[in-house]
């Protein structure tokens with residue numbers, strides 16, 4: 001059982017195998033209501049997928065659709081999807097038919113109406129779920145039964161969660177918890193290696209990153225975006241926490 005925490009009334013913890021009634025489809029009255037008035041934080045894997053959906057380069061995507069913000073006291077910046085200035089703060093990717101990037105929609109959109117977090121302890125890491133019952137969401141009136149585990153599976157979240165958990169190893173690193181403040185160079189590398197894959201690849205292939213020299217075979221492997229993101233997470237981890 002997940003321990004109760006100080007959550008708002010409409011959010012409650014739920015175990016991975018506990019069931020709840022929910023379905024979302026274009027026939028619900030609230031169709032697209034959850035694609036407005038939201039703060040949509042993007043993970044590196046979300047940006048990789050949105051790049052595929054939009055066929056933009058990572059630089060174009062960052063310039064056109066993404067806001068980078070760093071709150072005082074936070075070790076790393078957060079990246080948010082911009083919203084339309086239409087009086088309802090609608091997502092830039094929603095139209096009356098639904099999500100225009102559905103196949104590549106971000107992990108948070110797939111996970112809703114659940115929320116997922118990963119808690120690290122001395123003996124390992126485990127995932128926790130919450131269920132978010134907002135008034136506008138009619139999906140809870142549907143008969144279909146789900147569990148967080150089955151819902152995540154059907155929303156094809158496995159790869160999203162794997163990448164997000166790997167990035168979390170940096171964000172929740174003991175050094176960060178103990179007050180380590182990344183340098184400006186660390187933060188620039190964070191954006192470059194995790195969110196700006198096209199520019200990262202270019203700098204790697206042109207041998208412009210001092211400490212990294214790649215073989216021909218490695219360069220071939222890093223033509224693949226997912227491989228490049230895994231490589232970027234590893235480089236970042238090493239450069240920030242071991243200086244290598």
Ligand code: SF4
Pocket residue numbers: 034035036040091092093094095098099100101102105106109
């Ligand atoms: S990306 Fe798609 S699912 Fe997510 S908020 Fe935008 S329109 Fe909705």
Ligand code: SF4
Pocket residue numbers: 023024025028030031032033034035112113136137138139140
């Ligand atoms: S508000 Fe709920 S039921 Fe309605 S479209 Fe969004 S997730 Fe689906």
